Amino acid sequence: MSHVELLKQYELKATPQRLCVLGVLEKYGHATLDDIEKYTKVKFPTLSLSTIYRNLNEMLKKDLLSEVKLVNKKDYFEIKKEKHSHLICKECGKIEDYTIQTDELVEQIETLTSNKILSATVSFDIICKECLSTK
Amino acid sequence: MSHVELLKQYELKATPQRLCVLGVLEKYGHATLDDIEKYTKVKFPTLSLSTIYRNLNEMLKKDLLSEVKLVNKKDYFEIKKEKHSHLICKECGKIEDYTIQTDELVEQIETLTSNKILSATVSFDIICKECLSTK
DNA sequence: CTATATGCAAATAGTTTGCACGGAT
DNA sequence: ATCCGTGCAAACTATTTGCATATAG
Numbered sequence: 001m002s003h004v005e006l007l008k009q010y011e012l013k014a015t016p017q018r019l020c021v022l023g024v025l026e027k028y029g030h031a032t033l034d035d036i037e038k039y040t041k042v043k044f045p046t047l048s049l050s051t052i053y054r055n056l057n058e059m060l061k062k063d064l065l066s067e068v069k070l071v072n073k074k075d076y077f078e079i080k081k082e083k084h085s086h087l088i089c090k091e092c093g094k095i096e097d098y099t100i101q102t103d104e105l106v107e108q109i110e111t112l113t114s115n116k117i118l119s120a121t122v123s124f125d126i127i128c129k130e131c132l133s134t135k
Numbered sequence: 136m137s138h139v140e141l142l143k144q145y146e147l148k149a150t151p152q153r154l155c156v157l158g159v160l161e162k163y164g165h166a167t168l169d170d171i172e173k174y175t176k177v178k179f180p181t182l183s184l185s186t187i188y189r190n191l192n193e194m195l196k197k198d199l200l201s202e203v204k205l206v207n208k209k210d211y212f213e214i215k216k217e218k219h220s221h222l223i224c225k226e227c228g229k230i231e232d233y234t235i236q237t238d239e240l241v242e243q244i245e246t247l248t249s250n251k252i253l254s255a256t257v258s259f260d261i262i263c264k265e266c267l268s269t270k
Numbered sequence: 271c272t273a274t275a276t277g278c279a280a281a282t283a284g285t286t287t288g289c290a291c292g293g294a295t
Numbered sequence: 296a297t298c299c300g301t302g303c304a305a306a307c308t309a310t311t312t313g314c315a316t317a318t319a320g
Contacts, residue, residue: 148294148295150293150294168284184284184285185285185286185287188284188285188286189286192285192286
């Protein structure tokens with residue numbers, strides 16, 4: 001789906017500024033606020049920081065984006081997609097997405113604790129295969 | 136272990152300010168910066184915010200504390216203990232600790248992706264049994 | 271045409287730092 | 296006596312907001 005359609009679907013106007021932010025998120029997969037500011041300025045030098053903040057907040061609220069929080073890292077933004085976990089390389093910092101089945105885990109905890117489990121969020125600290133091979 | 140001993144073990148002086156912060160963390164299990172400020176002020180009205188910041192940063196650096204980041208929540212601090220996951224009740228906001236075995240999950244991802252997995256971080260959004268029962 | 275989005279500047283919130291003083295070893 | 300920790304104020308960084316103008320639909 002094009003970003004224009006995506007924005008329409010979430011009842012947001014398809015402004016050049018929003019398309020530019022989405023372009024960066026699409027291209028890099030995950031991006032911090034600083035990344036977004038830096039990379040959008042290349043194509044769109046007049047895009048203001050307050051517009052970036054407003055649009056990120058708007059798109060988060062409408063659930064078009066999601067925010068990823070990792071200890072010792074700045075928060076990342078990504079275009080919302082199928083629920084997935086993150087593999088963070090401690091060597092090069094790269095973040096990969098990976099979809100895992102958590103049903104078993106969820107069921108297990110639900111049974112053991114008598115709580116209702118709504119969802120599981122999982123991330124992994126890794127050394128990626130590229131970093132492993134260049135050592 | 137007493138907090139005095141704990142601090143000594145990490146090569147930090149056992150000041151009343153630090154003990155007060157640890158007291159709050161111990162009592163509440165997890166606490167945000169605001170919680171810490173609020174609850175320490177009860178017993179220690181002169182404790183300054185910059186001392187809280189400095190001490191939290193110091194204790195994080197020395198690995199005596201850990202920081203928990205959750206989407207849509209302020210960051211929480213806790214006294215470091217055995218690796219565990221967090222169960223967050225979407226109804227009452229309470230955070231419970233729970234220790235799960237992630238070895239299987241880790242092995243599975245390691246095999247499937249050819250990365251070296253260092254650790255897994257897991258959290259669950261839940262409705263806790265107390266909230267379930269009072270509906 | 272109308273409602274919403276934008277840019278800029280100012281306001282507010284969050285965090286860190288310099289410095290003089292005080293307490294522990 | 297020396298070192299480290301603290302409180303306070305100031306500095307700095309991050310985020311939000313008000314307002315006049317511009318623009319998408």
